[in-house]
Amino acid sequence: MNQQPTAPTGTPTSADVARLAGVSRATVSYVLNDTAGGRVGEQTRQRVRAAAEELGYIPHAAARSLRAGHSGIVLLATPEITLGPLFSEFFTELRAGLRDHGYTAVIYGDNSGDGGDRAESAARIWAELRPTAVLAGVGTPLTPRSAELLRRSGTRAVITLADPPVAGVHALVLDQRRIGATAAEHLLARGHRALGVVVPTDRSLDLFSLPRLAGVREAVDGGIRVERLDLDYTEQAAARLAADWPGLGLSALFSYNDEYAMLLMSAFQDAGIGIPDEVALVGADDLMLARLLRPRLTSVQQLLPPGRTLADLIDRLIRHPDTPPEIHDLGTARIAVRDSS
Structure with a gap:
């Protein structure tokens, strides 16, 4: 038998x-x-x-990597901050697009260290995974030297979301100043000459909030007042700002994003402050919930390309590793005008 x-x-x-x-x-x-x-x-x-x-x-992934000459990993390096629903949806689409191309997307977050030492240390950690490509998000450490270290370890495409771009590295530019400028231009067109700009006290958001503040300031001329208003994301902080609002001499508020705008809208309404009569309110990201508020929230839309389009770009750069550094403008901004402004 x-x-x-x-x-x-x-x-x-x-x-x-x-x-x-x-x-x-x-x-x-x-x-x-x-x-x-x-x-x-x-x-x-x-x-x-x-x-x-x-x-x-x-x-075995390592054995497969030896045969193929690369790991198939696309490392998405991001700072350990909450980017919100808009970027979460974008990264979900990106991961799906990379999967369709046969790659495995791995998200790595790290806020340790600073300067060039941090960049080289981070690059060495990333290189241990032998990624086929690295997409370094806003706030992640990347320098020409650390990018070269990745390439020497076998990474075929190094891409950054930094602004300004890193020399010698492919760049996807999402200019946060454009968000603030779009909000300011809308409020100026409505006749406002004294603008408040909310800046979250969460310092991990400085990568986004400070360029948006700068964009507001760049969009106005010398006769326009721009007041920075630092704010905790708490009901108590929003209530204090609402209580102080009549004495600030401001007529409009760009609130960093829709989540802060919704927090402040509730506080203003509780304080009996009319929107938009006593405060014109503008958010950013154009979340669905912002459209359901009453009054409906005016918001700056960030028009990002589909994540699958970016996956196609990454695949092309991987397949052609000798491609000279490219700079791609990653989206634009426009105002969705509603009742709050």
């Missing part, structure tokens, strides 16, 4: 799969790494896959 192969008791290997399927290890590699071409018949493919599933075998 023929004895059937039995499953191993330890971690299954490709040799175990080969024995169970009755094929060579090379055939297992061809089938499970989708490199068989026409060399393996469909029945053999099915037998190999069934054996791998029965044994619970998963190909």
Whole structure:
């Protein structure tokens, strides 16, 4: 009587799969790494896959990386801050697009250290994963030297969201100043000459809030007053600002984003301050909830490209690693005018 192969008791290997399927290890590699071409018949493919599933075998990523010459990992390096629903949706689309191209998106967040030392330290940590590409988000450390370190370790495309771009590195520019300028231009067109600008006290948001404040200031001339208003994201802080509002001599408020605008709208209404009669209120990000408020919230829309479009770009840069550094404008801004302004 023929004895059937039995499953191993330890971690299954490709040799175990080969024995169970009755094929060579090379055939297992061809089938499970989708490199068989026409060399393996469909029945053999099915037998190999069934054996791998029965044994619970998963190909070793490191070995696959050696064969392919890269890991297939696209490292999305982001600061450890909350970017909000708009960017969460964008990154979800990006990850889906990368997956369609056969890449694995890995998110890495780190706020440790500073300056060039931080950049080189971060690059060494990223390089340990042997990423095929690195997309360094706003606020993550990247310098020409650390980018070169990544390339020497095998990274085929290094891309940054920094503004200004890093020399010698592909750049996707999302100018936060444009958000503030768009809000200011709308309020100026409505006749306001004394503007408040909310700046969150959460310093991790300075990467976004300070450029938006700068954008407001750049959009106005010398006869316009711009007042910075630092604000905690709490009901108590919003209530204090509402109580102080009549004495500030301001007529309009750009509130950093829709979440802060909604917080302040509630505080102003509780204080009996009319919107937009006593305070014209503008947010940013154009969240769905902002459209459901009463009065409906005027908001600056950030028009980002589809995440899948960015995935296509990353794939092209990976496939052509000698492409000279490219700078792409990542979206624009426009005002969605509603009742609050």
